[in-house]
Amino acid sequence: TACTTQTQTQIDRDPKQPGAMAGEKGLVLLDFWVSPFGQRVRIALAEKGLPYEYAEEDLMAGKSDRLLRANPVHKKIPVLLHDGRPVNESLIILQYLEDAFPDAPALLPSDPYARAQARFWADYVDKKVYDCGSRLWKLKGEPQAQARAEMLDILKTLDGALGDKPFFGGDKFGFVDAAFAPFTAWFHSYERYGEFSLPEVAPKIAAWAKRCGERESVAKSLYSPDKVYDFIGLLKKKYGIE
Amino acid sequence: MADVMLLDFWASPFGQRCRIALAEKGVAYEYSEQNLEQKSELLLRSNPVHKKIPVLLHGGRPVCESLIILTYIDEAWPEMMPLLPRDPYARAQARFWANYIDNKIVDCQTRLLTTKGEAQEQAKKDMIGALKTLDSELGDKDYFGGQAFGFVDVAFVTLTPWFYTYEKYGDFSVEEHCPRIVAWAARCRERESVAKALTDPEKVYEIVQEEYGAN
Numbered sequence: 001t002a003c004t005t006q007t008q009t010q011i012d013r014d015p016k017q018p019g020a021m022a023g024e025k026g027l028v029l030l031d032f033w034v035s036p037f038g039q040r041v042r043i044a045l046a047e048k049g050l051p052y053e054y055a056e057e058d059l060m061a062g063k064s065d066r067l068l069r070a071n072p073v074h075k076k077i078p079v080l081l082h083d084g085r086p087v088n089e090s091l092i093i094l095q096y097l098e099d100a101f102p103d104a105p106a107l108l109p110s111d112p113y114a115r116a117q118a119r120f121w122a123d124y125v126d127k128k129v130y131d132c133g134s135r136l137w138k139l140k141g142e143p144q145a146q147a148r149a150e151m152l153d154i155l156k157t158l159d160g161a162l163g164d165k166p167f168f169g170g171d172k173f174g175f176v177d178a179a180f181a182p183f184t185a186w187f188h189s190y191e192r193y194g195e196f197s198l199p200e201v202a203p204k205i206a207a208w209a210k211r212c213g214e215r216e217s218v219a220k221s222l223y224s225p226d227k228v229y230d231f232i233g234l235l236k237k238k239y240g241i242e
Numbered sequence: 243m244a245d246v247m248l249l250d251f252w253a254s255p256f257g258q259r260c261r262i263a264l265a266e267k268g269v270a271y272e273y274s275e276q277n278l279e280q281k282s283e284l285l286l287r288s289n290p291v292h293k294k295i296p297v298l299l300h301g302g303r304p305v306c307e308s309l310i311i312l313t314y315i316d317e318a319w320p321e322m323m324p325l326l327p328r329d330p331y332a333r334a335q336a337r338f339w340a341n342y343i344d345n346k347i348v349d350c351q352t353r354l355l356t357t358k359g360e361a362q363e364q365a366k367k368d369m370i371g372a373l374k375t376l377d378s379e380l381g382d383k384d385y386f387g388g389q390a391f392g393f394v395d396v397a398f399v400t401l402t403p404w405f406y407t408y409e410k411y412g413d414f415s416v417e418e419h420c421p422r423i424v425a426w427a428a429r430c431r432e433r434e435s436v437a438k439a440l441t442d443p444e445k446v447y448e449i450v451q452e453e454y455g456a457n
Contacts, residue, residue: 073375082331087331087338089341092338093334096333096334099330100330100331112317113305113318115313115317116305116310116313116317120305120307123310
């Protein structure tokens with residue numbers, strides 16, 4: 001299988017190479033179980049058939065030394081370590097995998113214009129979906145209503161971008177699909193907090209979500225919508241939100 | 243319509259990135275100045291999602307978002323003056339720092355110029371911190387990519403005329419905290435593509451004061 005169960009690895013640190021974990025060959029993914037950003041990387045690695053070690057960072061308990069060494073600038077997961085060298089930012093990691101493993105199945109098309117389109121929509125998902133979704137469950141009253149209106153607009157825009165294609169990548173599951181698929185587990189929560197129905201608002205996205213869920217890479221990487229909903233409840237408690 | 247067209251705004255550091263890249267690659271293009279108060283039909287059609295400049299039109303097909311445009315230019319005209327390095331890890335590093343500039347520096351800039359009191363003090367601290375991080379990343383290299391002018395240099399150099407404005411609003415000296423960045427900016431300005439694209443720092447300060455109110 002593509003990943004081992006979630007165990008902490010003993011890493012020998014080479015003090016002469018800050019950030020690099022000497023002696024650590026291959027791919028290691030520092031991640032957090034429910035993170036949609038981390039799940040993008042898990043999906044990409046599975047789609048490419050690349051073996052790796054999964055290392056859970058318990059973000060609710062704080063940030064480990066290992067994470068802070070690997071990503072001193074942003075202190076965030078996911079971080080992909082390749083032979084000890086860290087790559088940060090989920091979409092950058094996805095593009096790194098394209099470049100570093102050219103013989104593995106590609107997520108990006110080869111045509112420059114099609115690549116630019118894929119990058120645009122992945123960037124759109126990055127700029128819009130998580131932030132707006134967070135405001136949906138964090139806020140109340142008028143600000144929440146605004147977030148709801150924005151979320152509907154975002155989903156409709158993505159619905160239009162998908163059009164009648166089976167995937168954003170066309171016939172093949174691609175870069176934008178990998179970037180957006182993790183959020184399918186959050187749709188249920190967005191629907192509940194935003195009081196709308198996804199099949200009504202964005203029917204093509206709803207159908208696409210089902211289609212993605214049928215892929216092994218996605219099914220194995222995501223947690224159930226109910227688990228995500230419960231996790232949001234935990235976050236709300238943590239932030240003292242009613 | 244020319245084969246390559248750039249919808250842009252003269253003072254935009256994001257548009258300037260594209261101008262520099264096209265010049266470095268020796269690509270002929272038509273520059274089209276856009277009125278941001280009254281957006282043209284062409285702009286709205288070309289970038290319906292964000293309605294922003296810059297937009298690169300190649301054979302009539304639009305590419306939006308300046309860093310995506312830079313990557314597109316690099317891939318569409320691969321023979322001349324590569325912007326991204328060949329090595330996958332070095333490419334990832336370049337993307338990371340370009341991203342950092344777009345997220346951190348631009349965010350600090352907005353807060354530094356539009357807030358007052360404690361919020362502005364925090365923005366100043368964050369800006370100095372971010373610039374020092376970049377100064378450290380540059381290190382003793384001639385350019386961010388090493389010996390050759392590249393992707394991160396193009397992404398960052400167009401923000402350097404804004405340093406004067408940061409200094410005026412934040413009451414600090416960029417050179418004091420980041421001497422290597424200041425030297426690097428001067429080195430970049432020796433390139434014709436850069437010299438032609440950048441706005442004069444005094445002009446930037448003037449525009450910002452008009453836009454956001456005097457400091």
